[in-house]
Amino acid sequence: MTTQNPAGMDARLHELAQRARSAQRSLATASGAIRAQVLEAMASGIHANCDELLAANELDMERAAELTRAQRDRLRLDAVRVAAMVSSIRDIARQPDVVGQVVDGWVLGNGLRVRRVRVPLGVIGVIYENRPNVTSDATALALYAGNAIMLRGSSLALNSNQAIVAVLKGAIWEVGLEPDLVAMVDDTTRAGALAFMQLGSAMDVLIPRGGPELIDAVRQHASVPTIIDGDGNCHVYVDRGANLEMATAIIENAKTQRPGVCNAMETLLVHVDVAGALLDRLDTVLGEVEFRGDETTRALCKRAVSATEDDYAREFLDLILAVKVVGSLDEAIDHIRRYSSGHSEAIITESYANAQRFVHEVDAAAVLVNTSTRFVDGGQLGMGAEIGISTQKLHARGPMGIEQLTTTKIVIEGEGQIRR
Structure with a gap:
């Protein structure tokens, strides 16, 4: 699939998206065992680099003095939370592999055999605020479901997110797949956010995780299909x-x-x-x-x-x-x-x-x-983790795990039948 670069779009974003799509094609055909191996390498990398991740997070926390208590809590990493990130990735890798799963099937009177097969969405974009654990959870879920992922976090979590993504990319390379499966957008300006939302066909779905201002901006400006992770009143x-x-x-x-x-x-x-x-x-x-x-x-x-x-x-x-x-x-x-x-x-x-x-x-x-x-949490409900909790009704609702990051295609097999 080729993508156009509409006037005004950021060329760098389109380059990242095109590289992610190219890498995704090889992941979509990889076995579940290979995808699980990628996740195990990611978990091991997060564990081995705990001190470096905490040091990066400390740089972010030093700039977060003006945040509310709840916002600081979402931003903060410690050894326990890093261990939880590792555990979450491994829990995801233990989930059943749904890629290629036959959802249902039937045979028509003319002999055509029809089945509905589960396939990856493609390139998933996630735009989110001050929660570094989202970086690892979302990546693990997307990759295990056969997708590439583009991550756009907040400026306040930039050091944490960069450190985590570096570890994840290293793990992907170690297994022999393309690190471009994970793309991180370093531009945390408002203009950069709007450009990310307007990637059009370069991205298959956009999932926002944040407050009302972010959700409203996505609803108003996104040119990509969205799954809204909404407020929790x-x-x-x-x-x-x-x-x-x-x-x-x-x-x-x-x-x-x-x-x-x-x-x-x-x-x-x-x-x-x-x-x-x-x-x-x-x-x-x-x-x-x-x-x-x-x-x-x-x-x-x-x-x-x-x-x-x-x-x-x-x-x-x-x-x-x-x-x-x-x-x-x-x-x-x-x-x-x-x-x-x-x-x-x-x-x-x-x-x-x-x-x-x-x-x-x-x-x-x-x-x-x-x-x-x-x-009401993907990890608590046996889904390994979640990429968000959808409050809309299409295409997913509630905690979004591996299955919710796939779609289906119809496969029809015959022996020369033609429609009359």
């Missing part, structure tokens, strides 16, 4: 008669385990019959969390401040929780329908009927019953 509804000990543990985990990520809880909805008892428990357990609530919440929890309309629609990514007391399951579902970003929604209940109603009536990428929203 995640709700937890505590039903009438819920087990409050279980509810407290789930809420604490969903809000505080890592508040600066998209699957953290942002709004608590609680049935009026259990609101007083639950908020008494949470007042102690969530001592670091700021509560923003409606009038009933403020009457039951004296330290809660008034919630605005915007608070119920926000992804705080911080130790802030919007709270609303509701009179029924219907009211909770109505609230979620109004404010949800379509990411992850949870109910805590002892009622099977209410759980089933919630599952059937709430429209989100993930719906959970009696468990934490923090489980």
